[in-house]
Amino acid sequence: QGQLVESGGGSVQAGGSLRLSCAASGFLFSHTCLTWVRQAPGKGLEWVSVISIGGTRSYAPSAEGRFNISRDNDKNILYLELNDLKSDDTAMYYCGYCTSYCCTDLKKGASDLKVRGQGTQVTVSS
Numbered sequence: 060q061g062q063l064v065e066s067g068g069g070s071v072q073a074g075g076s077l078r079l080s081c082a083a084s085g086f087l088f089s090h091t092c093l094t095w096v097r098q099a100p101g102k103g104l105e106w107v108s109v110i111s112i113g114g115t116r117s118y119a120p121s122a123e124g125r126f127n128i129s130r131d132n133d134k135n136i137l138y139l140e141l142n143d144l145k146s147d148d149t150a151m152y153y154c155g156y157c158t159s160y161c162c163t164d165l166k167k168g169a170s171d172l173k174v175r176g177q178g179t180q181v182t183v184s185s
Contacts (some may be wrong), residue, residue, distance in 0.1 A: 061086035061174050063137075063154050068179030074146050079179055080155030086174075089132040090150045092161035095139045096172065097150035097181075104172070107152070108139060116167070117156040121147070144183045151178040 067079040079095070095107040108128040109117045116128050127140040137154050155175030157165050165171035 061091075061108075061156070061173060065152065065154055065176045065179040066147075068181045069109065070182040070184065071144055072151075073145055073185045075183070077141045077144065077181060079139040079141065079152055079154075079181075081176060083135045083137065083141075088130075088135040091156050093128075093130060093137045093156055094151060094162045094165060095128060095137075095154055095170075096165070096175070097148075097152045098178075099147075099150040101120035102150075104170075106162065106165045107148075109166065110137070111161050119166075129181060141181065142181055144181070146183050146185045148181060149183050151180050155179045 062085045064082045071077055077164045084126045090112055092111050094109045096104050096116045097107050098104050107119055107122050110128045110130050125143045129138045158173045159171050
C-alpha cells in the first residue's frame with residue numbers, strides 16, 4: 060500500500076494561483092496512473108485530473124483550461140497547478156491512485172480511489 064502526502068494548499072484571492080505537490084512512496088510511482096480529487100464542504104468527492112503512466116492528461120470540465128497536472132518520476136512527486144482560481148474551487152484536495160485502470164471508473168463518478176493522502180486545503184476568497 061502506497062503513501063501520499065499533499066502540500067501547497069493555502070488561502071488565495073479569486074484569480075490567484077497555487078501549486079499543489081504530492082510526495083509518493085511505497086509503490087512503483089512511474090508505473091501508476093495518478094489523480095487529483097477534491098471535496099468541497101458539504102459535497103462529495105469530485106475528480107479533478109488524471110495523468111497516465113505516459114503523461115497523458117485528462118481534466119474534469121471544471122478544471123479544463125485552468126489547472127495543469129504533471130509528474131516527476133525521478134522525484135516521485137505529483138503536481139497540480141491551479142490558475143485563475145474561483146470561489147467554487149474551495150475544497151480539500153487529495154492525490155491518489157485508483158482501483159480501476161487509470162481511474163476510468165473514477166471519471167464516471169464511481170468510488171474508485173484505492174489510496175489517497177490526507178489532503179491539502181485550498182480556500183479561495185472573492
